[in-house]
Amino acid sequence: MLYYFKRVVSDILSNKFLNSITIATIALCILVVGVFALFFENACRIIQSGEQGGKMMVYLGPEFNINMLPQLKFKINALGETEKIIFISKQDALKQLKKDLASRSSFIDSLKDNPLPDALRVIMKKNVNKLETIKDLAVKIKKIPMVEDVEYGERWLGRFLSIFSLFKMTGYAISSLFFMIALFITANTIRLSFYARRQEVEIMRLVGATDKFIITPFYIEGLLQGIAGGIAGLGILFLFFLFLSSGVEKNIPLYMLFNIKFLSIKYSVIIIACSAFLGWLGCYLSLKQFLKY
Amino acid sequence: MLYYFKRVVSDILSNKFLNSITIATIALCILVVGVFALFFENACRIIQSGEQGGKMMVYLGPEFNINMLPQLKFKINALGETEKIIFISKQDALKQLKKDLASRSSFIDSLKDNPLPDALRVIMKKNVNKLETIKDLAVKIKKIPMVEDVEYGERWLGRFLSIFSLFKMTGYAISSLFFMIALFITANTIRLSFYARRQEVEIMRLVGATDKFIITPFYIEGLLQGIAGGIAGLGILFLFFLFLSSGVEKNIPLYMLFNIKFLSIKYSVIIIACSAFLGWLGCYLSLKQFLKY
Amino acid sequence: MSIIKDKNSIIRMFNVSKRFGKHYALKNITIDIQAGEFIFITGASGAGKSTLMKLLYLAERTSEGQILVDGMNLARISSSRVPYLRRKFGVIFQDFKLIPRKTVYENVALVLEAANEKPGIIKEKVLKILETTGMGKKINVLPPSLSGGEQQRVAVARALVGDPAIILADEPTCSLDSDSAQTILDFLLEYHSRGTTVLIATHNLQIISNTVNGRCISLVEGALTGAAKLL
Amino acid sequence: MSIIKDKNSIIRMFNVSKRFGKHYALKNITIDIQAGEFIFITGASGAGKSTLMKLLYLAERTSEGQILVDGMNLARISSSRVPYLRRKFGVIFQDFKLIPRKTVYENVALVLEAANEKPGIIKEKVLKILETTGMGKKINVLPPSLSGGEQQRVAVARALVGDPAIILADEPTCSLDSDSAQTILDFLLEYHSRGTTVLIATHNLQIISNTVNGRCISLVEGALTGAAKLL
Ligand SMILES: Nc1ncnc2c1ncn2[C@@H]1O[C@H](COP(=O)(O)OP(=O)(O)OP(=O)(O)O)[C@@H](O)[C@H]1O
Ligand SMILES: Nc1ncnc2c1ncn2[C@@H]1O[C@H](COP(=O)(O)OP(=O)(O)OP(=O)(O)O)[C@@H](O)[C@H]1O
């Protein structure tokens, strides 16, 4: 093994050109996958942060009184993953309505009675973002006595969530497609670099080297190239990210809110591992062609 | 020229392996750019079709009567690019309110007077999607006599449009980045294929061939490879698109609404032209290195 | 003559032909070479000398006929055994076939490394053989920087370093001046005297006439000429 | 001897040295070659014969000294003029330098195409010279499928097809049997009789002794030996 590493080092040194080209290509491929992952992750996060999970309004019947509130809250909490429950008394609701109507609010004063019901605003946890879950919860809440009606913007929410899931699905499809493309491109590049060295391989075979003896250093090289390429690709991605995010923050200070984030360390490690795998698999695919007897 | 084409043909035939690898790489690069362009174009279109340009509600004062409507519409039309103006009488508005409140609507019947104003729903053309333009229009409309108030969801719209423009900006940045990456990868691949042929180039130089004589067929080959790669890339993209869109339409029939579209012919031609340019530029960048004296 | 293994035969070709397209490079060759023989293969340019050697170390496959090398039938050998067959041969290729990006030392050492020789022994053997062929001062040079004759001497060193059972030398001295050529030839004779089978393809008649105990096989357009057939 | 152009000198080297790293491949060479001369360059392996030729067609640049070829000072020639200089030479490279992916015909035709010769004339000349060197039957073969001697004959054909003013032949017959070698040599003599300057690097003393009107330049470790210096 040590011997193979020695050979790999001398190989890399004597084929600097081929190696640097291969590493550069892997780095660029990783960059493509990385840029897309970054873009996609952040887009998802921004869209979701604009939405903050599901929301619903629970309208209460006239039999409700404020003492029942803790019990009611407890019941609702028991039904699903709620983030927050806010009580809006009918008085508050009327005040809000008056404010909303502004100049046209005079008629409110003419009302004998407050026509509005007491209500609860239920905000669900962020991960609750499937239409069905929200619907389920709404149905369950509606069954609680005292609850008169539940409103959760069924149509709008449904549409939003479907678009979002379409977006996500496409994003995943594209990510895997990009990964496949990265693989093909890497394999092609490695194939070309073998092609440039085919004479050398042929000579080794003629002087009695086994396939294993010939192949092993290539695999190790592929792995190392993959790792080097992955690190380089992530490095460029990080520079690109710094550049872009500083630009965004300067020009659109509003969006400091959605602070754009770099890929997490876990993600980065995965990408480098994928990249190493890429180098290895690229070797595997290319070598098959060159070692036909 | 004809002579060069002959040489190009014989070159291509005698270097099938190198050629097919280069074309495959260009095709894959074009595929990356194409997939992203397709994804991005459709995402923009779907987001925008959900939005249909700006919208606003114009509330009219009590002095308005139905006969003034055509004149008012005309005035508003004159102020900006509106798509549609819909009149909502106060009676209609009250009915809608009653419906919305459902079980809690009884108090409405107790009203002596309809407290709601007449209103116009103004829908702007799709291309009007800048916050400033909409704001401008709102201010202008508010100055028309009879108009009491204009509402256009300032905060929400502002936020949406900023996110959207951020999305677009990032999309363009990424597209150009991907194009650059495609260029580098192509150049790398071409460089490797020259490397595999450097001996041949060296021999030609030693027997007295000028640089022009050596280079010209390479450039023509690069162009042809670029075109072939572009066409192949678009072809794969189209297959991918067919596959994906049929899948989407089956599983999420809701989204037939946003029928996903392929790149327009104009766009495709541009991509193939870019691809040809890619092949040419790849040659240019790589040859410089190999023809140093 | 039967195809059954003879105790002393190291190479037996029986009715071997090699066709490239329609052109026969070798026609109906039947030869029996004893272990330890010193053989010259002669013939005009294009007569098939190199092709005959290529068939032996399996760089090319026979079109017709059978070849036995040290008792192994080359037509039946499995591809995983081919490297082991090739290690029996030390080949001086006509076009040298040095790896351009490895130094002279690495090129020669490769043979021993491929055969899993111990590092210490590799170093010793390689340096010794390079010294003998007169390339001891250029061990760290890359082949493209060598003169034609120097490349040929490296090729000789590589062929001999593994102490092969059979040496196939394809024009081993053509790029060398007569002194260097004689050194190489003496060296081959030394191996021969230790029992190595040596085949030399050449058209340098001077070499042949200087070597008394060699047998001569002549090819004319791929066929054996009368003299050799009788053997 | 001065560096000023002599009416009849086609090649003049003045105190030329070539260093690779610290090693001098050529030391202080001063030669004057008249147009139409027939010159042998001899010397042991590694003496600097090939390097001397490489300096002439600018495959390598001199480290010291001046070279004039047909009145042009090679040190001052602009890189765009180099191809035109090289067309004056027909070079038979020691390692042949055939393009492996072009056929024999294409390899030879390349020289004329690079010189913008008319297609009709190219075809005629190429076929004729391949016929003369005995390769007329292999015009559509790729070089790796040729025997060593066949490759060398193609290399000869390519060097001569452009009717160069100077022929540089680096071991032009080393891979050939004596008959083929004599054919090539006669062919070079024919060019010589038409006024072409011919330089042959070789260590085949037989060729030299067979050629009465040749001048011999001997190199020993990069330096001219006494005999040649006197000229
Ligand atoms: N791979 C091949 N494909 C087609 N023809 C071939 C191939 N290898 C050799 N030949 C042909 O077979 C014949 C014999 O070639 P070979 O190399 O054995 O000759 P040789 O005796 O070694 O000649 P030389 O002395 O010139 O090296 C030649 O005519 C050659 O063109
Ligand atoms: N590119 C190079 N880099 C380093 N050294 C070189 C280079 N080219 C030649 N040499 C060295 O210069 C010396 C002369 O080489 P040259 O090729 O001229 O010899 P030669 O006379 O042609 O020998 P041969 O008869 O073996 O071909 C040799 O020692 C060689 O190693």
Ligand SMILES: [Mg+2]
């Ligand atoms: Mg041969």
Ligand SMILES: [Mg+2]
């Ligand atoms: Mg030489």
